Amino acid sequence: MHELSIAQSILNTVLQEKTSRQLPHILKIVVHIGALSDVVPDALKFGFDAIKQDTALAETELHIEIIPVSGHCKACGNDFDVQNFVFTCPHCQSGQIQMVRGDELHIAYLEVEETPSTGTDSS
Numbered sequence: 463m464h465e466l467s468i469a470q471s472i473l474n475t476v477l478q479e480k481t482s483r484q485l486p487h488i489l490k491i492v493v494h495i496g497a498l499s500d501v502v503p504d505a506l507k508f509g510f511d512a513i514k515q516d517t518a519l520a521e522t523e524l525h526i527e528i529i530p531v532s533g534h535c536k537a538c539g540n541d542f543d544v545q546n547f548v549f550t551c552p553h554c555q556s557g558q559i560q561m562v563r564g565d566e567l568h569i570a571y572l573e574v575e576e577t578p579s580t581g582t583d584s585s
């Protein structure tokens with residue numbers, strides 16, 4: 463299963479990061495997936511939830527954001543977001559489109575728990 467191996471590599475990367483930067487509890491991992499990638503977000507989330515058990519990230523939520531495809535028109539130089547997989551320039555209707563992004567998959571950022579200042583004030 464494609465998504466499971468991606469989930470595994472995300473988990474490994476974040477676990478490594480957590481150790482090397484001595485991060486406190488990680489609440490959320492935000493992953494950006496290009497709209498053109500063949501990753502199924504639900505499957506990725508499901509895979510991650512399955513393998514995170516028994517790791518330091520068992521309580522961590524995987525949050526997936528879909529990044530729209532950007533196109534660059536070679537004819538008129540227009541940059542635009544590709545809607546509904548229509549690869550035509552909305553400005554001049556040219557079909558000479560260069561994909562700027564859309565198939566990437568990367569960890570955008572980690573949401574880390576604020577460490578409460580321990581000590582003096584007791585409530």
Ligand SMILES: [Zn+2]
Nearest residue numbers: 535538551554
């Ligand atoms: Zn154009």
